[in-house]
Amino acid sequence: MRVTADLERCVGSGACEALVPEVFEVGDDGVVTVLRPEPAPEEESDVREAVAQCPTRALALAD
Numbered sequence: 001m002r003v004t005a006d007l008e009r010c011v012g013s014g015a016c017e018a019l020v021p022e023v024f025e026v027g028d029d030g031v032v033t034v035l036r037p038e039p040a041p042e043e044e045s046d047v048r049e050a051v052a053q054c055p056t057r058a059l060a061l062a063d
């Protein structure tokens with residue numbers, strides 16, 4: 001699994017960081033940084049949930 005973020009769409013809500021802080025971080029600039037674009041297998045379920053919950057659909061998955 002690979003996860004990407006469209007920084008033009010991110011509004012810095014922090015929902016993704018709250019779910020998987022090991023993978024997503026919202027910085028002082030108010031946009032997300034993907035800390036680990038290829039999450040560990042045990043993180044994949046939470047990453048899928050974060051992608052689904054992103055209010056602006058800024059996150060995307062690729063195999």
Ligand code: SF4
Nearest residue numbers: 010011013014016054
């Ligand atoms: S949930 Fe979406 S809008 Fe919110 S910080 Fe994460 S990527 Fe940005």
